[in-house]
Amino acid sequence: MSIVPSDIEIAQSAKMKPVSELAEFLGIQEAEMDLYGKYKAKVSLDIFKRLKDKPDGKLILVTAITPTPAGEGKTTTSVGLADALSLLGEKVIVALREPSLGPSFGIKGGAAGGGYAQIVPMEDINLHFTGDIHAVTYAHNLLSAMLDAHLHHGNELNIDPRQVVFRRVIDLNDRALRNIVLGLGGKLHGVPRESGFDISVASEIMACLCLAEDLMDLKKRFARIVVGYTYQGDPVTAGDLKAEGAMALLMKDAVKPNLVQTLENTPALVHGGPFANIAHGCSSIIATKLSLKLADYVVTEAGFGADLGAEKFYNLKCRFAGLKPHATVLVATVRALKMHGGVPKDKLSEENIDALDRGITNLEKHLENIKKFGVPAVVAVNAFPTDTENETRFLYERVKKMGADVALSKVWAEGGEGGRELAEKVVNTIKTTPSRFKVLYETDRPIKEKVETICKEIYGADGVSYTAEAENTIKRYEELGYGKLPICMAKTQYSFSDDMTKLGRPRNFKVTVREVRLSAGAGFLVCLAGSIMTMPGLPKRPAACDIDIDGEGRIKGLF
Numbered sequence: 001m002s003i004v005p006s007d008i009e010i011a012q013s014a015k016m017k018p019v020s021e022l023a024e025f026l027g028i029q030e031a032e033m034d035l036y037g038k039y040k041a042k043v044s045l046d047i048f049k050r051l052k053d054k055p056d057g058k059l060i061l062v063t064a065i066t067p068t069p070a071g072e073g074k075t076t077t078s079v080g081l082a083d084a085l086s087l088l089g090e091k092v093i094v095a096l097r098e099p100s101l102g103p104s105f106g107i108k109g110g111a112a113g114g115g116y117a118q119i120v121p122m123e124d125i126n127l128h129f130t131g132d133i134h135a136v137t138y139a140h141n142l143l144s145a146m147l148d149a150h151l152h153h154g155n156e157l158n159i160d161p162r163q164v165v166f167r168r169v170i171d172l173n174d175r176a177l178r179n180i181v182l183g184l185g186g187k188l189h190g191v192p193r194e195s196g197f198d199i200s201v202a203s204e205i206m207a208c209l210c211l212a213e214d215l216m217d218l219k220k221r222f223a224r225i226v227v228g229y230t231y232q233g234d235p236v237t238a239g240d241l242k243a244e245g246a247m248a249l250l251m252k253d254a255v256k257p258n259l260v261q262t263l264e265n266t267p268a269l270v271h272g273g274p275f276a277n278i279a280h281g282c283s284s285i286i287a288t289k290l291s292l293k294l295a296d297y298v299v300t301e302a303g304f305g306a307d308l309g310a311e312k313f314y315n316l317k318c319r320f321a322g323l324k325p326h327a328t329v330l331v332a333t334v335r336a337l338k339m340h341g342g343v344p345k346d347k348l349s350e351e352n353i354d355a356l357d358r359g360i361t362n363l364e365k366h367l368e369n370i371k372k373f374g375v376p377a378v379v380a381v382n383a384f385p386t387d388t389e390n391e392t393r394f395l396y397e398r399v400k401k402m403g404a405d406v407a408l409s410k411v412w413a414e415g416g417e418g419g420r421e422l423a424e425k426v427v428n429t430i431k432t433t434p435s436r437f438k439v440l441y442e443t444d445r446p447i448k449e450k451v452e453t454i455c456k457e458i459y460g461a462d463g464v465s466y467t468a469e470a471e472n473t474i475k476r477y478e479e480l481g482y483g484k485l486p487i488c489m490a491k492t493q494y495s496f497s498d499d500m501t502k503l504g505r506p507r508n509f510k511v512t513v514r515e516v517r518l519s520a521g522a523g524f525l526v527c528l529a530g531s532i533m534t535m536p537g538l539p540k541r542p543a544a545c546d547i548d549i550d551g552e553g554r555i556k557g558l559f
Contacts, residue, residue, distance in 0.1 A: 004413070007114050007559040011122035014263050022259060022267045026093070026294045034256065036130050039121050042256040043269070043290065045214050056292040057091075058326040058430055061375070062301040063310040065363050067493055068503070069345055070335040073114065073382040073412060077331045077419075078301040080117035080411020081380075081426065083264040084419030085297050088427065092266060093295040094119070097283045097303070098133060098258070098273035099126045100201045102173040102536055104558070105544040111273070114559070115412030117419075119260055119268045123555050132209075133171050133200055133273060135254035139222075139247040140205040144168045146243045147227050148182065151191040159236050161193040164228035165517070171200035175537030198534040202278045205247070207488075207522035210272035210284040211320050215255045219248035225521035235480060237520070257287035264416050267295075276303025277493040278534045280312040280524070285321040297427075304493035306330060306366040307458050314373045315439050315454075316486055316524060324437045326430045328370050328377045329422070331409075332363050334387040334395060340504040349386040356391055360398050361505035365496065367402050369458050374436035376429050379406040380422050383413075405429060443484050447474045447516075450487045451527055455511045459496045466513045470527075473516040477525065482518055491529035498530030 005013075019041045023033055029050075034042040062081065064074040075096065082094035096119065099111035104126050112122045119125060128134065144166060151161060170177065177197035183190030200206065204225055212218035223239030230236060238244050257271035271287035274280050281303035291298040302309030302317075310328065317323065334356060335348045341359030343352055363379070370377045379399045381392065392408070399406040407425045410418030441453045448464070455461040466474070477483060494500040497509045515528040528534070538544075546557040 004115070007118060008122065008555065008557075010116060010263070011112075011118055011120050012554075014120045016120055016261060017265050019259055019261070022261055022265070026267055028259070028294070033259070034253070039260065040124065040130060041259045042130060042253060043259055044256060045286065047290065048293070051293040054293050057296045057298050059288070059292060059323060060297060060299045060327050060329060060426060061310060061313055061325045062299060062329045062331060063306040063313075063366075064304070064331040065336060065366055066305040066307065066340065066495060066503070068336045068339040070333060070339045070348055072331050072333055072336055074301055074331050075111055076113045076115060076117045076412050077329065077380050077382060077409055078299050079113040079119055079262050079268075080409065080416060080419040081329065081422055082266045082268075082299045083117065083262055083416025084411070084423035085299070085427070086264065086266045087416045087420060088423055090297050090427070091295050092297040092299065093291040094262065094266060094268045095283050095287050095291045095298055095300040096268060096270050097301075098129055098270055100133065100199065100273055100275070101127070101171045102199050102201070105538075105547065106173045106536065106542055107539045116263060116415035117411040118263050119270065120263060121260070123558060125260065125270060126558060129270075130253075130258050132254040132258070132271070135251050136203055136205045136209060137169055137171055137200045139250040140169045140200070140203045142247060142250065143225070143227065143238050143241070143243045146241050148190050150241055157236050157240055158230045158232070159228050160231045161191050164193060164195065166225070166227035167196050167198055169198050169200040169203045173199065173536040173538045175535065178533065178535045196535070199275075199536060201273050201275050202534045204519045204522050206272065206274050207280060207519055209251065209254065210274055210280070210282060211317070211522055212255065213285065215248060215252060218251060218255055219244050221521040221523070222247045223521075226518050255286065257284060257290055274303075276309035276312060278490045278532060280316050280488050280522075281309040282313050282317045285317060288323065289321065306369060307496055308489070308491070308493055310370065311440070311454065311458050312488060314375075314437070315441070316488060318437065319439050319486060320523065324435060325375050326435045327426055328375045329380050329426060330363070330366055330370065330377055331380045331382055332395075333382045333384060334391045335384055337363060337395070342503075351388045351391060353390060353394055356394060359504060360395065362503070363399070364402060365460060365505045367404055372440060372457060374438050376433040376435060377404050378422070378425050378429050379404050380409045381406060383408055383410045443486050447478060447483050447487070447525065451489075451513060454487060454489055459511060460505065460507060461497065461509055461511045464511050464513060467515070470513045470516050477516065477518060482520065482525065486524045488519070488524045488526045489529060490526055490532050490534070492532055498532070
């Protein structure tokens with residue numbers, strides 16, 4: 001039996017093309033690139049002026065069923081599908097998010113794909129890459145520092161320290177920083193107040209980056225960020241603190257998308273990295289729009305299951321950017337569906353049609369949701385060696401009864417060639433089934449109505465309950481004129497409900513909204529449901545324990 005190399009071993013043996021060759025293939029001029037070594041480059045936004053009249057390509061969203069420890073392979077499928085489309089002779093770009101250091105050193109892993117469907121240089125992408133997330137961190141914390149300095153030096157804006165809502169961020173999982181007290185040590189060290197840290201990818205700065213059209217739009221968004229309230233209850237913004245200019249300066253390079261490649265030398269634009277369970281979970285509008293100008297097909301992905309990433313992709317990103325997805329690929333595995341059907345992880349290798357039948361209800365609900373947005377869907381069955389012929393046949397028959405096409409994906413083991421069937425069916429779907437994309441709700445509806453639309457229509461909840469704090473906050477935001485913003489739900493990724501133990505397609509439940517946060521710069525309200533945290537913690541044995549580097553500079557243990 002052959003031993004499959006680890007992801008990092010496969011990535012380290014990749015034969016990469018110089019990034020200048022990728023740029024030439026895409027029609028990017030030398031003056032429109034900033035090189036970051038031989039295999040990475042940033043693309044200047046000036047390119048949009050030259051390409052403004054060029055027709056857009058076709059946009060394909062890759063999403064997934066509700067994630068389980070059994071694995072789904074959404075990013076792997078995205079990369080493999082792009083490689084397969086390239087093998088079919090199409091000009092294609094895969095547009096992905098940047099990995100956070102939190103999961104890389106924690107438990108989930110990176111976001112560069114896996115097996116023979118990866119983007120490279122994998123180690124760089126999963127570590128500091130081109131410094132974009134660090135820029136987000138420092139722009140965010142600069143605003144925090146300016147806010148505290150303002151409080152210390154007389155507080156001319158009359159900010160109530162008890163109503164400061166802007167926290168600090170760091171791009172690591174560190175539960176000890178969730179709740180902190182600032183300004184201790186006496187009068188010289190600031191004004192004491194309670195605060196906390198979120199992970200950088202949940203920062204409003206990250207959301208602004210991913211939703212901005214250009215650097216000046218980003219600066220305008222920064223100016224709108226609400227950092228706190230006066231004693232009279234009026235909002236105070238980053239613009240009031242005169243912080244937006246310096247923040248934008250820190251982001252002048254980060255606003256440019258990053259050009260890299262897959263193992264099979266398909267171009268990839270990797271930019272922005274918000275999580276989908278606590279943020280909006282999509283790569284940048286800039287990278288997506290540039291990809292659509294440069295390629296005939298663009299494959300992008302949204303984080304976690306379709307109830308989170310895809311919903312936010314449709315209702316937030318597409319709404320803000322005026323995008324129209326032409327097709328959606330829903331990734332599922334036999335193993336994960338059996339787990340949704342009640343099979344424990346150590347029994348997933350055994351054939352179990354009954355459990356698969358029960359678990360398919362999860363996939364069924366996700367397909368129903370995608371159809372509500374008017375986008376044609378193709379189900380990608382990500383193959384595992386333990387899948388039996390009977391299980392795969394059963395899954396195919398059930399999906400076809402749901403009215404969707406289905407294809408087996410073997411991209412993890414075979415790269416682009418293993419995604420040929422999927423690519424052919426996606427192209428056929430786009431050519432034969434027009435997208436009638438629409439958003440789920442209009443933003444002029446009351447806040448609670450929008451929240452309940454998402455919870456009832458997408459999650460299948462019976463209703464929504466609100467804590468007293470959430471009720472008061474919603475009332476306040478509507479009084480301040482923020483009631484017409486769309487909604488970004490923050491909840492567990494492991495269930496349609498806000499209870500991570502409810503697998504499959506749960507019914508007869510309510511979602512509890514415990515807190516509502518304003519992201520005025522990004523342009524949405526964040527509703528925190530259940531016990532979701534905006535600062536993850538490390539597990540008992542973090543992945544960092546197994547990551548190392550030798551004297552030759554060779555990295556080990558990174559996936």
